[in-house]
Amino acid sequence: MNDLITIGAYSVALNPILPWPVLIALGVLYGGLLLFAFARHARGTTWRVVAGLLIVFALLDPSLVEEQRNYQKDVAVVLVDRSPSQNLGNRAQETNDALAELRRQLALLPDLDVRVIEGGGGPDSAEKGTELMGVLQRGLADVPLRRLAGVITISDGQVHDLPALAATDQGAKGALGFDAPIHLLMTGDPKQGDRRLMLTEAPSFGLVGKPVELKFKIDDLGSDNAGAAMVTIRRDGQALPPVSVPVGQEQTLQLPIEHGGQTVFEITAEDGPQEITKVNNTAVLSVNGVRDRLKVLLISGEPYPGERVWRNLLKSDPSVDLIHFTILRPPNKQDATPINELALISFPIDELFDTKLKQFDLIIFDRFQHLGILPEEYFFHIVDYVKNGGAVLESAGPSSAGQFSLYKTPLQEIFSASPTGDVIQRGYRPSLTEIGKRHPVTADLIKNDADQQKWGRWFRQIVATTRGGNTLMNGADGLPLLVLDRIGKGRVAELFSDQLWLWSKGFEGGGPQAELIRRVGHWLMQEPDLEEEDLRATVIDGKLEVQRRSLGTQPATVDATAPDGRVAKLPLTDIGHGKATAEMPAPDQGLYRVTDGQKEAFAASGALNSLEFRDPRASDEPMAPLITATGGGVQVYEESGWPTLRRVSAQSERSGRGWFGLKQNQDYVVTGIAQSPLVPAWIALLASLGAVLLAWKREGR
Structure with a gap:
């Protein structure tokens, strides 16, 4: 058993010849004898102590250990x-x-x-x-x-x-x-000081037609400036009236939301007395505009199996408030039932088509016949309603080809297709046209042409001819089945069949009726995500992603302007379904602008308040x-x-x-150890023997 006593790179190792208990016992015994000798004042006691220490030293056999260190x-x-x-x-x-x-x-x-x-x-x-x-x-x-x-x-x-x-x-x-x-x-x-603009409370969404409230503050860091600063605001690239606000105080702005989908606001404070950077003088806010509730008026001209399908499809959309009327007893129906026994509600034509007409986002005529229910004056109201931003969907039935068709009213002005008077009564599968495969309303209904072959058949179609609009679906003999068009500020859709309900019943596998009606309805109500000519830009994970949607030929490139003003031309790649995409790195914080020469898109990059430039x-x-x-x-x-x-x-x-x-x-690493006896054992024994002899000599005097 070795014991080390370390001093620097050197240490002393003890290698006892006898076990420690024996050494301790001998030491105690020898110490007792020495104490007895000191008590008797015996001569030679000092030399006995020296002799004992030398004997202990020899029994411990100490050696000098030297560590060979490599200092790091x-x-x-x-x-x-x-x-x-x-x-x-x-x-x-x-x-x-x-x-x-x-x-x-x-x-x-x-x-x-x-x-x-x-x-x-x-x-x-x-x-x-x-x-x-x-x-x-x-x-x-x-x-x-x-x-x-x-x-x-x-x-x-x-x-x-x-x-x-x-x-x-x-x-x-x-x-x-x-x-x-x-x-x-x-x-x-x-x-050096700096001016910064901080958004203290910023909404992420707002209701269309109502302003959102933004709270912000302008600070002059490193300065006691208590003046005013001019703030400019741009909404989707268009300038709003500037405002002057005091420095160092929280302010509130009312920002108008005029359309659904993304609205990008760019708020910029004028330069301060000291400027390290102008990056934190601008904040970019993206607000998603949503409609409060979409009000839809559904008028069914007569009871039939598809009537409930329309109602169920529209009621399943939580964003839609549906008002549904069915004409059960038209004026030309005469019978002997007393009036007081009829369980009918009078059709409120004055309230619906005069007083509250503009409150509706969409009007649907489902197999509706012109039988004198609506005075001609109200048809003119509907025409004006569409031209000023309203929407009408006409789902044609067999009566639409006859003399009581809506196409024989003033509404013919807003219809881009009209019945010829013929009705086809045989099975056919609806299919998308080439435009339909690119239009956002119908393009995503199929992944490839084979998907259309799985759709169930319909068995009736009103023959119609078109003079405008976009035909998205064809029916029997390649005749137009679904036609969409823009009229003034509004939109119109025409479906030349009343057998959509067959898909809802799962006949021959059914079809995407719910998604089709949802998309048609939201396109009519001008949902931004369904615009057929559109340019979108987003920044995700430090990358600007651009999507261009068009019914026609896509441009070869788009121009992307970074927050620092640099312009890059991005080549578009066609990915099908009327979409083309491009992307580029977007490391800088701020507003990116993308244009194809006709349309502009904006994308906000970075946090509302950049931590990096909060205090530069x-x-x-x-x-x-x-x-x-x-x-x-x-x-x-x-x-x-x-x-x-x-x-x-x-x-x-x-x-x-x-x-x-x-x-x-x-710090060091030990690479080796050299060990040598501190004193040779024979020298210690001779020295101890000499001390004993001296003790005897002293005692003998």
Whole structure:
């Protein structure tokens, strides 16, 4: 059993000849005898003590052990901030110059290994801010932390993933896992201020026709300016009246939502007295416009199996308020039933087609006949209603080919197709036309032409001819079955069959009746997602994605303008179903504009309030607690230039005026051990024997 007593690289190993219990017992016995001798004042006792110690020394057999140590170089880390805020002003050049100078100085210290770790950038940096501590931990994953001499951070000081320092004795060591100084060589001018615009409360959706409320605040960072600032607002690229607001106070704006789907607002504050960047002077807000409730009026001309299908399809849509009337007893029906026994509700034509006509988003005529129920004046009201933005869907039945057809009323002005008077009574499968395969209402009903062969047959079609509009579906003999058209500001759809209900019953496998009616209805009510000529742009995961939809030939390219004004031409790739797409990287925060020469689209990139540019000033305040806890120092590049680097001991000061300290850890690896006897055993025995003889001689006097 060896016991070590270590001093530096040397240690003493004890190799007892006898077991420790025996040695202890002998020592106790010998010590008792010595005490007895001292008590009797016996002569030669001192030499007996010396002899005993020499005998114990010989029995312990001590040896000198020398460790052959290979001292390891310490690791100095240069942590470089490459976040977007480091591109402001001269910070990027200052960062590169500082990195080159630190490399030069560190190369003069032979006992150091240097590791440069860069981070803080990436597609999410504007939203998440500068994340350097996580990058540092990953960069040190293969470095023994006991060898870390220090971290020199080149940054503007705005770091957003700093650890929380616990109020314990370990402090920063407990939070970081190492005990080494963190220094900051700060780029940028800490005396420079900046103006920013912050959205404090922003809606993500709003009701069409009603304004949404936006709350924001303008601050002049680093300044006591209490004046006013002009704010300009653009809605989908169109300028709204500017407003003047006081600086430093929260303000409220009412932003109008005029259409469904995405509305992009760009709010910009004028330049402040000091500006580091104008990126945070602008905020981009995307608001999704939704309709409160869609009011639909369904008028069925007579009871038949398809009537309930229409009702069920419309009632299944939670966004639709349906009002349904069925004409059970038209004026030309005469019988002897007394009026007071008829369980009928009078058709409120005045209220529906005069007073409240404009309140409806869609009017559906289902197998409706003109039998004098509606005065001709009300048909003119419906025509005006459509031209001013209303919508009408006519589902034709057998009577639509006769003399009481709606096509023989003033409504013929808004219809793009009209019956010839013939009715086909045989089975056929509805199919999409070439335009129908590209139109957003019907294009997604099938994946390929084979899907249409699975649709069930219909057995009646009203023969019609078209003079305009888009025929999306054909029926028997390739005749038009579903026709859509725009009339003035409104829209009209015509379905030349009353047998949609066969699909609902699953006849011969049925068909996509629910999706077809839903899409036709929402197209009529001007749902933005169903526009046949459309341009869309979105930013997802740092990438701008563009989709162009058209019934005709797609343009070859679109122009995309980045927030900084750069314009890129993006080639479009046709993906079928009337769609073409393009994409490009979108690393910058702000508003991207895309145009094909006729239409424009807007996409907002980044968070409402960018964490990276929330405070772009150079400042050591965010890192100050961590720097103080680790004993590090701060030096401003523009004011003081380069710090000098020193090697310091673990207990010394780690920073001072104009210098940064790098801790000497003196870590080593033992490569070998040399062991030699401290005193040869025979010398110890001779010495002990000599001490015994001297004790006897002294006692004999």
